[in-house]
Amino acid sequence: MRINNVQFLSNMANVLSLLFIPVFAASLGASYIEIGLIVGIYSATTLLSSFIFGRLADLHYLHTVILGGFGFATAAFFLQVFATDPSTLMLARALAGFSVGIHPGALIAYVHFQKQSLGKFISLGSLGWMAGFLLAGMIGVRMDLLFGLSALVYAFCFLQTFRLEDIEKPQLKVSYFSLNTLLKNSGTYFSLFLRHTGAVGVWAIFPLYLRELGAGDFWIGVIYAINPAVQFLIMRRLDPFENEKLIQAGYLLSVVGFISYVFASSYLYVIPGMFVVACSWSFLYVGSTRRVVELNPDKATAAGLINSMIGAAGVAGSVLGGVLSQFFGFRATMLGAAIFSISGFLLYKTLGRAADVIASSDDN
Template sequence: MRLNVIQLFINSSIMMSSLFIPIFASELHATGTQIGIIGACYGLALFLSTYIFSRAADNYPPKMLLYIGFVSSSITFFIQMFAYDPVSLAILRALAGFSIGIYPAVLLLYVYNLKRSIGKFSSFMPLGWALGNLMAGVIAVYSEIFTIASLLFAASFLITLTLPATRAGTKKKTNFFSVELLKKNWYIYFPFFLRQIGANAVWLIFPLYLASLHANKFWIGIIYMLNPGLQFFIMRRLDRYDNKFLIHAGDLLSAAAFIALIPLTIFYQAVPGLALIAFSYSFLYVGSTNELIKNNEEKGAAAGLLNSSIALASIIGSLTGGIVLQYFGFRGVMATGALFALIGYAVMLLADRSHIP
């Protein structure tokens, strides 16, 4: 239960802090490309951190990594309110991104070692996103949003103090950059990575898209709450299904969802597309995570690399979304999201025909 509460708090904090960053950047006179660069700085720091600490999760005391991650996140999320131009915002977002990459693999190992459902634990991630979106939409003041986000990380640190001490994972010495893990699991990482490039391009500019469709900050928060709110209920019921089926279905539903977001004329028409995205990401995340944990001895590193692929995709996706927005507009970004999801599906089909186990 305590781990679920931590999962809820940290993801609420991440989402409420991130939702209005594109609008905040725009108010600081950032161009579309600069908004993309700000997102890429966050993604690059998150990528480096998740890779470093997913390796550490198999070799160092888990609680130590959780302490470091939650304390540093509490500090870096608070100081985001002091951004005064696009450059300072990019730097502060990079610090926040590095902080939140420290702990995800450790939390997954806790759940696995306790023999609990990965799907049910993962479901508290989107529930946190939903709560964070709602809180951000209701508060709608940047300084208050960043303060509450910081306090949620501080509360997670205090809860972690009550968790039992556990040993590190495999205690195996491995190469820091594990080419073997990447080669063995490329058929999971690469399609997921491609889909996330498109998704990050969409999510970077989506608050601006909704604002252009006459949504105020309250309604942006409400609309954003729908997708992760549904994910909470969907993820809890997916452990029984074949992992590869979930991955295939997730890619196809992603493409359909992004296409559904193209012809919008007012913000509430986004609801069907966001419902499809809820199913697609739930299928992809649970299917991919379960497949990696089931088939790899270095479970923390294997699952952590999935988070690293998400972070790496956010770098490319953010840059792509910002550039496409500047030259082709909002609907061009939606089409880009659909294209990358279809490419990911094609790669997974190719892997299946090559008889990847």
């Protein structure tokens, strides 16, 4: 189905530019803190556009938002070719991040209204990440080629979405600037933010950590590809499981996975932890996304806010990873991720229960 092809290819395009950004930034003279800021600005603009266009998709046409998102992404990702120093790279990544936040909420709402499995649809994004990591690993740090290829794939997605049929969806009468959906589901959103802040802190410096452990470009790509490959296999099989159990298991497995990275003496010893972290994110992302989409009438906004939390965590996590690595070393960042994951679990247990009480009172 065309919508599935777009999900796979758009995620692959994103990852082609993403994997070696820390290494490329370092080659341009960026410090660890500047690397964190470069990664963070991408997430900050993703956060902004996810909220704006999630709400637009609920109030207007899904197809228009999807089409515009891929058109903008094509131009934004190509502009990365012209980055020649940390400042221009930061600007280029800001534009790329904004473009990436436009379409996901609308895509998930589109799939929901077509009554398809969200778990299976989301898993195709993970398959795209796997393909992107493997291809980027084979190409290596040839950033002009990676940036150009990303733009080309996004252009193909743009052409594919031209042929998507628009669908009928309920007409909502909600304020554009309403925060009700965010507040009603605060347990899900803010707990996810905490866990992902720790995770992004790790991913912001992970290619550099793997190099320190002896990995070359190809092995960095292979190790990164394990995570989405496992996600693809796991996410497709989560339909029978309750959202609540998936979410809680996701937080606890995250703690185990991030702690395991601390004890790796070789890049090969990182691999078991990648399997654990992949399972944890599969449970957490699918469970959280399904929960908010099923419980809220503004489907694209609810799904877009998941992406906004990921973007917000990208900002905080990138800075966290850069600062911890600069002053305390890479392993301190892994421990920080474990602490943030257990904090997310505790926050979810607290706020999630309170949100359920509010939701049940609203229903009555």
